[in-house]
Amino acid sequence: MSAKDRAEGHRRPRVIIIGGGFGGIAAAQGLRHANVDVLVIDRHNHYVFQPLLYQVASATLAPSDIAVPIRWYLRGQDNTEVLLGDVTTINPVARTVTVDGDREESYDFLVVAAGSRHAYFGHPEWERDAPGLKSLDDALEMRSRFLEAFERAEATEDEAEQRAWQTIVIVGGGPTGAELAGIMVLIARHALRRDFRRIDTTQTRVILVEGGPRVLPTMPEELSARALDDLRAMGVDVRVQTMVTEVTPTHVRLGDEVVETRTVFWAAGNQASALGRQVGPTDRVGRVLVEPDLSVAAHPEVFVVGDMAVTTQPNGRPVPGVAQGAMQGGRCAADNIVRTLERRARRPFRYQNRGDMATLGRHRAVADLPGGLRFGGTIAWLLWLFLHIAYLAGFRNRLIVLLEWGWEYLTWQRGVRLLPGRRSRA
């Protein structure tokens, strides 16, 4: 609805969606045919296929392979506007949000899908030396550090210094950490092998640190064991039941051991967006405790979806904070807005688990599918490849991604190893 229509009083209910990730975009799409005006607000202009972020971080895919402008993605949806901005405040009593500190927008319904950032176990000062992986900017920062480590190792003649630059520590043995460790060791040992003269990139150490007893802890135990074997066979130094107790620019402390390293990546612990606290009660990691219909008890016109929300399935299990959960939650919130406008009863959110996968390297992956189907190896890897290409269908780069992967597979060459302007790091 234009400003003019609004001034003349033709007023449709207005839905504001905070966040253009899986949850927010699904909510917007669920409102495509609804008699509402939708405003999607995100601090980035792009919608990212997050499960492949680690491939951008490891210089395998280019940012544009896995991201599209939100505007472009939603441009066929005439009732929807997109605003590039940072929501700084939600006022659920006045039903307004403040963007970039000064611009106020009113809503009739609000969908909060602002996601989460990493948590550093009470050590926020570690972030500087151990960046995480949630956004495209994070991925590019990680890529810079990863590629620069080899440049620095090549440029020094001090062997201890060289070893420190060739040691990469990844904290967190969940899917992101395991996938990062797998792809980074492969790149170091194969793709980069012939690019350097002084250093032997096959000697690069990739250490994966997990505090709990096993990697991929949300998967069945047999698949964790399989993944552990795969990672070790590929050359990853996996440490389970190991706590990180210190992160500095020059080393990390793993329990009592000091590991000299200049390159630490963080894939452990989540902290939901601080916006959650402005709309309802939250748990220890900042997730909003939502009702079965995904709304907030005190504000039935406010919905929270994705990994910012904590909700329980009818079977008593919590809904996992994964892409599928966010997408299904976004669709449910949209549906419940439509039902409310049509004076129909809202429906409770029922999460449908479509399976869980992780890929560790060429021909190495694990899959946990509904119906108890669990397997690893080439078939899991091909299935992963197929599904991810299929899921990228909405993105326009599906064919390009396929070609990149095909090319990389055939040649071990990675063409996107570009470093942006040189940063000054200690």
Added chain:
Amino acid sequence: MSAKDRAEGHRRPRVIIIGGGFGGIAAAQGLRHANVDVLVIDRHNHYVFQPLLYQVASATLAPSDIAVPIRWYLRGQDNTEVLLGDVTTINPVARTVTVDGDREESYDFLVVAAGSRHAYFGHPEWERDAPGLKSLDDALEMRSRFLEAFERAEATEDEAEQRAWQTIVIVGGGPTGAELAGIMVLIARHALRRDFRRIDTTQTRVILVEGGPRVLPTMPEELSARALDDLRAMGVDVRVQTMVTEVTPTHVRLGDEVVETRTVFWAAGNQASALGRQVGPTDRVGRVLVEPDLSVAAHPEVFVVGDMAVTTQPNGRPVPGVAQGAMQGGRCAADNIVRTLERRARRPFRYQNRGDMATLGRHRAVADLPGGLRFGGTIAWLLWLFLHIAYLAGFRNRLIVLLEWGWEYLTWQRGVRLLPGRRSRA
């Protein structure tokens, strides 16, 4: 040669090449079979196909489509090392260069191919509001400003503000300025048309400002006239014989006229790298006056190539500062190093003009080929397309570029319109 060999006294002549652009890479490749050790030093890790930078700046191609890591490009060349670093000083008497302020490297021969930056007619303070286009970082900065302008226009309700954000001023009517103006007006009027709700992107004003009497001033007059017609037909507001007298964050002054704009791009004037002054006499814009063999009079072991050098062809005309000139110069310098080592006479540099082209839009281009062949239109455009794809052959993304272009041509869609993390601009 490894540090170990060097310590043991097996010493081959060492060639340092400053700059991994067209000139430096051509010089390195020319030394592929020479009995020397080569060190290529660049402050970026990538070799860029510069003639297509404007397509990255306009969000048409992704950085990895037109750039490859220098290391990867030269990895088959066993006598060559690559160092990521900034040469801060050249000492032609001691025959050393200093990298990043503290690391010293010795040479027997030096090839300086460090290129140039933009010159702001004595107003360096304009750079902040009118960035130029020489590197991939420049292109990404330009892309951010270009895309953000539409976001800002969409976000404001103030009509004057909206108009200012939808006004793009490009200073300099040479190939870079003309190509930028052409592609930006096309993107605004076609590709972005359906992405926005409040603004009409087809109303975007692109103003191209040229101080001289015609655009593409190095081309024959008839092609300048053709390009002017093409640009005007596409909707570019071309101003010739117009001087920019002021650039501020909110407006530019063109002669007496004040144009409200938030987005100014600079494609006028060059200033050669300041390294030139450290090796020999320079002209007004900092280019080194080199001998016919491309060496410096006082230091026959130092060569300067590309747009950092000024040299005259046997026919009395200066060699133009274009990609071809840099590549041919790099090869000539390499050849003269080999000749010197083999105690053969050096050869003078003879520039072979293989023609000059510029593309302005779909089916709109001009070509000036050897033998007086001059034409414009679809044939020139197809030739440009074909040649650029062929020249990208050394780059691994040739096929991808072709697909991107094909896709864009068919659909007017551009998938690489990604904005990095939000910058704070006044």
